[in-house]
Amino acid sequence: DTEVTQTPKHLVMGMTNKKSLKCEQHMGHRAMYWYKQKAKKPPELMFVYSYEKLSINESVPSRFSPECPNSSLLNLHLHALQPEDSALYLCASSLGTSGYYEQFFGPGTRLTVL
């Protein structure tokens, strides 16, 4: 199984809502990532988890809250988002962060903030 799954595929939320994005992999990978991708732009790194511990936070606003409950699962909790946060949110995983390991990306969650 070389797949990273993300749910939901699409999400529409108001600025006062609380929602969560979910990412799952069963490849035994110990590094997991959240990226944000705006239309016609490259993915921008948000967070990196290594062995279930947050290792990189790219100065992301606190309205985005990541969580790694176990080595297979990564969540992104959303609260009080702004319309400019509308984007494709991509999850990725890799065997680790220290070697030349391929990052496998999920299909993304298309988020629209009204």
Added chain:
Amino acid sequence: QQQVKQSPQSLIVQKGGISIINCAYENTAFDYFPWYQQFPGKGPALLIAIRPDVSEKKEGRFTISFNKSAKQFSLHIMDSQPGDSATYFCAARDTGRRALTFGSGTRLQVQP
């Protein structure tokens, strides 16, 4: 310091032609250079990658050329096919941060 510059922004190639996409960087701490292919509505997928101790790597129709002294690397797609039409991103990994920085992307269209 973290930037990876990619060109061209878009590229139109005839079927059977060669597609060439270029990237340049400044950060000497970059130690791994992957290329990703992304189709609309999908996540990026690794196409081919190279380390700086190698000047060229070929996998099927895809070749990476790497020039360490010039801090440049490029992707060549030989015998380009309409199915290659996608957005291509170069990337570079910082050996310290161990995180990828992506180029701005090239939208490739291969005409039949």
